[in-house]
Amino acid sequence: MHFLKKYIKKYGKAFSLAILFVTLEALADLMQPTIMSKIIDVGVANAQLGYVLQMGGFMLLITAFGAIAASGRNVVASTVSQKFGTEMRSDLFRKIQSLSFESIDKFDRAALITRLTNDITQVQNFTNGLMRIFAKAPILCIGALIMAARLNPHLTVILLVVIPIVGVLIALNMRIGFPLFMKVQKALDRVNGAMREYLSGVRVVKAFNRFDYEVDKFSGTNNEYRARATLAARAMAVFNPAIQLTVNLGVVAVIWLGGIRVEEGNMQVGQIIAFVNYMTQILFSLMTISMVFNMLVRARASAGRIDEVFSEVNRMEFPADEPAEQAAERMADRLLAGRGAAEPAVEGRIDFENVFFSYAGDPEGTSVLKNVTLTCLPGETIGIIGSTG
Numbered sequence: 001m002h003f004l005k006k007y008i009k010k011y012g013k014a015f016s017l018a019i020l021f022v023t024l025e026a027l028a029d030l031m032q033p034t035i036m037s038k039i040i041d042v043g044v045a046n047a048q049l050g051y052v053l054q055m056g057g058f059m060l061l062i063t064a065f066g067a068i069a070a071s072g073r074n075v076v077a078s079t080v081s082q083k084f085g086t087e088m089r090s091d092l093f094r095k096i097q098s099l100s101f102e103s104i105d106k107f108d109r110a111a112l113i114t115r116l117t118n119d120i121t122q123v124q125n126f127t128n129g130l131m132r133i134f135a136k137a138p139i140l141c142i143g144a145l146i147m148a149a150r151l152n153p154h155l156t157v158i159l160l161v162v163i164p165i166v167g168v169l170i171a172l173n174m175r176i177g178f179p180l181f182m183k184v185q186k187a188l189d190r191v192n193g194a195m196r197e198y199l200s201g202v203r204v205v206k207a208f209n210r211f212d213y214e215v216d217k218f219s220g221t222n223n224e225y226r227a228r229a230t231l232a233a234r235a236m237a238v239f240n241p242a243i244q245l246t247v248n249l250g251v252v253a254v255i256w257l258g259g260i261r262v263e264e265g266n267m268q269v270g271q272i273i274a275f276v277n278y279m280t281q282i283l284f285s286l287m288t289i290s291m292v293f294n295m296l297v298r299a300r301a302s303a304g305r306i307d308e309v310f311s312e313v314n315r316m317e318f319p320a321d322e323p324a325e326q327a328a329e330r331m332a333d334r335l336l337a338g339r340g341a342a343e344p345a346v347e348g349r350i351d352f353e354n355v356f357f358s359y360a361g362d363p364e365g366t367s368v369l370k371n372v373t374l375t376c377l378p379g380e381t382i383g384i385i386g387s388t389g
Contacts, residue, residue: 028066
């Protein structure tokens with residue numbers, strides 16, 4: 001997405017600071033299972049209360065350090081994501097204002113509203129989550145794998161089986177979810193469009209008592225949105241339980257094989273507890289990564305729709321050295337001239353004979369007006385309304 005380069009360059013340093021806080025928090029979390037195993041295998045096993053208190057105090061210190069890092073991460077992430085979303089929304093609004101009528105007609109008005117609100121919110125939420133918990137997941141997952149392998153290489157074989165299965169589930173999640181959420185956003189466009197049309201013509205609806213018709217029309221678009229959103233949610237709901245089941249089966253295998261090795265004297269109880277804790281951290285990481293891909297699918301669909309507006313080429317061309325004020329005055333003069341303010345009225349008549357009309361971007365052969373014939377005599381006024389009418 002080319003439009004994101006500006007924001008990446010502007011907020012890159014703050015983003016890096018948030019990632020630093022996340023890394024420090026993840027390191028604090030990774031140290032705790034190892035400390036716990038030493039407390040059990042050394043302090044508890046040998047009844048050394050002093051060692052237990054010493055390592056327990058060290059664990060509390062590490063926990064406090066992680067909490068401070070998490071607080072700094074939350075502050076930076078919230079500040080950056082809010083500024084990022086606000087600036088993007090303002091830039092998109094200015095871009096829409098600068099487009100010509102021909103360019104604006106390529107987008108449905110309700111779709112532009114959705115892109116200014118819901119789509120930008122999706123990208124903003126993903127950015128916030130990326131700096132808060134999403135970046136922590138891969139660090140915690142890789143770190144837990146390394147710590148578990150150092151703790152007991154024999155049990156690491158279980159991880160080599162679990163991780164690829166989870167990777168395949170996440171890839172399927174991404175492949176299936178993206179087209180579904182694209183359809184959800186388009187259905188939301190139609191809901192906003194139906195509501196906008198009703199509000200813009202509410203006086204006409206009341207005058208002609210068309211409440212039932214408007215309710216039926218809105219219910220149709222609303223039910224379509226519900227159906228598409230439900231389908232996407234059901235498809236996504238399959239993957240998280242599947243990932244959780246896979247990792248939990250891995251935990252069961254660790255306890256089973258670890259129990260055998262403890263009975264043989266090749267492993268200590270504290271190491272099994274630490275290994276299970278690392279497996280739990282891996283489970284949390286993989287579940288978070290799965291959630292990341294769910295939000296990435298939505299954010300990617302929304303970012304693509306925002307990029308369509310930013311990438312639209314403006315049809316109104318002005319000389320590069322002409323100031324904006326002069327360009328605006330020249331456009332105002334053209335409009336006044338078109339309304340007859342600068343030129344005297346011309347006598348004549350206008351005839352339309354079998355006229356067809358279609359909007360730019362409509363499928364070929366689709367016309368909103370067909371075989372229109374009319375005459376506008378001198379002195380008469382004809383009003384022409386747009387796509388809503």
